[in-house]
Amino acid sequence: MFSAVGSLTVMGVTLGGLLGVASRYLAVEGNPIEAEIQALLPGSQCGQCGYVGCAQAAAALAAGTAPVTLCPPGGRALAQELAAKLGVKADLSAVADDGPKVARVAEEICIGCCRCIKVCPTDAVIGAAKQIHNVIREACTGCGACIERCPTEAMTLAPIAVGLQYWIWPKPLAAVA
Amino acid sequence: MGFLERIFREPRWGVHPDDRKRPAADAPLRKLPPPARVYMPLQQHVGGAARPIVLAGQKVLKGQLIAEASGNISAPIHAPVSGIVAAIGDVTAPHASGLPFAAITLASDFEERWVEGEEISDPFSLAPEEVARRTAAAGIVGLGGATFPAAAKFALGRRLKVDTLIVNGGECEPYLSADDRIMRDRPDEVVDGVRIVMHAIGARQALVGIEDNKPEAIAAMRVAAAAFPEVNIRPVPARYPMGSDRQLIITLTGREVPADARAAEVGVLVHNVSTCAAVHRAVRFGRPLVERIVTVNGGAVTRPGNVFAPIGTLVQELLDFCGLDEAPARIVMGGPMMGTPLAHGQVPLVKGASGILAFDAREAHVPPAGPCIRCGNCTRACPMGLQPLELGARVRAGDLDGAAKLHLGDCMSCGCCAYVCPSHIPLVQYFNHAKGELWAKERAKLRTEATKRLAAARLERVEREAREKAEAAARRKAERAAAKARTAAEAQAGAESGAAPPAQSQHEGETA
């Protein structure tokens, strides 16, 4: 009986010691995840998340103080990716994601005030003073910064229609779990 | 002996579905009378969509160019009937999504007046580039279903010094017999087309692979090719997917095309028999690709068979021409293994459509999916050597990257795995879904990068503008100071009757 107790004690002490050594010498310094998160974010610094820019949002995400669903331009896909990266479960049903959107100028209302041009984070609006503005669709991220600035509500966000090229086969409904 | 062979033979790739090609394959070719309207889509090929060059209301002749190619990989579109351009706008695409795409609608005048074509008596005296040019101008794309512009493939073949032309007469999909029919009815055109393509790509030999379930086609092609020793007719075992280029290449030549590489890199080029016949018409007679043979088959069809029809004809008109016993339970464009399901018949026939299938309820019945029992039938059937059960499990669990690591990208969606699955798991749909999602993710990543570039460019612009503004302000300030200094100096000079050089005063102004 003593030999059994003794051998188990020796094993426990040895293995515990190994774990302690491992935790000291194999520890990971710092938090590399912040940079990885920042790489995922759109980087347009649109500020819709409530933080100054994407870097600050990434820091908050890494610290766990911000929900993964914070980025409207990133949409559901980004929320999923962030949840996977951070190892958290995200309630994606809360993310209103009707697909990607793009800003559009109602030409009959636009007065050419240039305010939207100044706030666009990607310089996607073109135009000059007293000229009707237009949106470069390829450059627009649909962040909506211009919508709030427009004095005449000429700016609207419209969903991008899924064309033939961008259609994706739906996942089959699993009959069994 | 056959019994032992069945037990001990190493399982080969592929499946052997019931081919159901007859009696449609044996029915004589019928010609569809010109329909009142045809709808000619601008995107019937891999590559850039064609650009319309006609206006609504314009009169056109049959075979007249109505939309030109745009970009290196593209194909022009010609009028399949003579008549009037009725509209240019969206029509429902022959696509599983049922989404619309752009097309030119023509109202037929039923006169079938052809545009003048330039006839060539000896195409072999033409430069290969000229053959390719005439093929491109005729809008010829791969008619087996790949719809890759044929002339672009010629150029590739010449560049990579291809030695062998493989002519695909496999037609391994069940139900279909369009290629079978063209080999039986027009073997001379096919063989002439083969020789023209060989001339265009500089190949020394042509191997025509025909599945051994088409003995009539093999016999007809052998007669037609008898005078040309460089054209070899090679029967191949009937096994799906023998008509897939990689499988046909390794069967006929023993060469294996590396992953992510083109067939031309192992010195072969594959063209379909129907494509070769189209090249023959284009090069010898200047006839563009506006009509094709299409198999109309399936349990719901009264008189199944092959129909010579203008491209752009509505699928419903083709079905009505052959008669329907009942409302089809499913309409498929292409073959049953890889074809596109159509929501209804109001979609146009496109260049790459070799068949229109109208299934009755029994044929269309797909049993409900059950759990995977890991029988491994899919792994044995996969012609690419993938493990569909592993891929499917990962896609179902949402692990798309895991599926990509198992080389999901090598899957060609041939359907063998889903066909043999005793649990009837829709494996191909899982793979199609995953490929689409992975592709969308890739696009989203590119877009995020582009957004970052734009944001950085804007930041740089804003800073530059601020800097320039500050510099300008400083300059103005300096100028003002200089002017002040000058007036002061002049005032002083006026008093002392001496003038300082302006440059010096400028310098003083700056340091001030």
Added chain:
Amino acid sequence: MSTANVKQPQVAAAGNANPIGTPVSAPHTATRLSVPRVMGTVLLALAPATLFGFWLYGWPAIWLWGFTIAAAASGEALCLRLMARPVLPALHDGSAILTGWLLALSLPPWAPWWIGVFGGLFATVLAKQAFGGLGQNLFNPAMVARVALLISFPVQMTAWVAPLPLGGANAPGLIDGLMVALKGMPSGLDAVASASLLGFAKTEMSRGVDLFGSLAHAPVQTWIGSRPGSLGETAGWLIAAGGLAMMALRIITWHIPVAMLLGIAIPAAILHSVDPARYLDAGTHLMSGGAMLGAFFIATDYVTSPGTPRGQLIFGAGCGLLTYLIRTWAGYPEGVAFAVLLMNSLTPIIDAYVKPRIYGRDRSGAAIEARRG
């Protein structure tokens, strides 16, 4: 001509909305094979050997067989009910019946009823449904149940009887058979208790009697299969015939059976030639115990064996070798169940490392070199 009055064949499509509902991807045709058909074929392939066993051991064996299958099916149904999943479609696939059947074939034919019931329930409830049901279990359910029974009830699980063919003078009838199954071996039939060949040889060996001595007065056995043993042990030739029929019908491939039988026969032949007094010959090994049943019906279970031909060869050879090792040097006279379970646990590793070569790639997954000619 204006475009306004032209009727375009078009379906309105907006945004993500799919105008035709969920489209079904190709292929639009499917094999006629289905899971019920696969399982049904396996059951048919088992039928001749089972019928021979029934004839050999009479009504008690038939009753035990029935109890075992009923218990396996009830266990499956119970679990499905508890998980609120459809019961009938799952029972219809026949996998629970097959599990019960295979287990029944591996039991002593005159074992009491509760052996069959306990084993049947254990197989489908703990070894199959607890893992997630069909396709999810790591270990072969029938073999898990057999091993659990062997460890829990060693006496009942090693009480073999000499054949007492149906219609014979001593054979119990329908009701007597039920009594045997319900109340255990009757004392009036004491002459029938016997030992299986492998068990007999092992016991004698441990008493210091070599094979020349022990086999001289071994239990009566004939090559057609009349010998003490389980239902699946006696009719080796019929089991093999059923297995070959499954190969011909492409239900299984040759890899696992051939590899497993060679895995037993090759070491047996080598050692027998070295010392025939200590080691049984290959033929006896192949025709005894669960070798045939294991090679053709148990190791070939889809769910718990590797999916690639090379993986199956490794798996089968491992099953065979382990069987031989256990039979020859371990405490138990028979080792098929243990060997199969041990190799089952290696199946995920085999599947992870042994993959088919992908077209255009080498085995490591890198693209091959382009070569002409």
